[in-house]
Amino acid sequence: MTLFDLTGRTALITGSSGGLGLAMARGLAQSGAQVIIHGRNQDKLEAAREALSTEGHKVLATSFDVTDEAAIEQALEALNDDGIDIDILVNNAGVQLRRPLLEVEIDQWDKVINTNLTSTFLLGRNVARQMIARGKGGKIINIGSLMSSVARPTVGAYTASKGGVRLLTQSMAAEWAEHDIQTNAIGPGYMMTEMTQPLVDDPKFNGWLINRTPAKRWGVPEDLVGTVVYLASPASNYVNGQIIYVDGGMLAVI
């Protein structure tokens, strides 16, 4: 069993029918894990499942609203009934809202907080309950953002939610480390995905980004694979409550 071998482990990755989530699911599968991918769009989810299966990976698919406690409980129960234990949970599902705070309505605010932060609490709590009941420990990896620690105009709700993810990660570590659960976060920088496509297509923003990033390039989803495999593997068994920024150096440099 090498330090990064995930053979025999099962990983649930939310929001993984495309973008960062699918790249992380593929990376975990390539390291030997059985992956359970998740999404709300059935066509996208099935296409992702087909792709991973065709590549020879052990893959299952599940679909539930990450903001709905009953739906989460039902989905976890169904996996349990199929004898599937979740050893690795990646809380990746998230939405963005680019709108000045003065113009944000409460239902828009709630959608961002519920999808990005509350979902991480609900899934983390329920999976941790199972891990503790099994006495086997496990890995919880919460996907934060550059915005877990810095802000920019027009993404206030998202930033508040991702700042919450960072300190919720530390709170989970504080309470669950003694059960051999390692809870850490990844803070992706500006990665090329559907979510950031409008920014890529904006010559002004794109120019600023390339200039502001020490690596002088956008990240791509595959840039997250090494970090998620590390945090999902025995290599990180004594790492807890940390956030690792995968941002081309942006946060380290003014």
Ligand code: GCO
């Ligand atoms: C934005 C972007 C960022 C990225 C990412 C950066 O509008 O500023 O959407 O928030 O998505 O979160 O880490």
Ligand code: CA
């Ligand atoms: Ca197992």
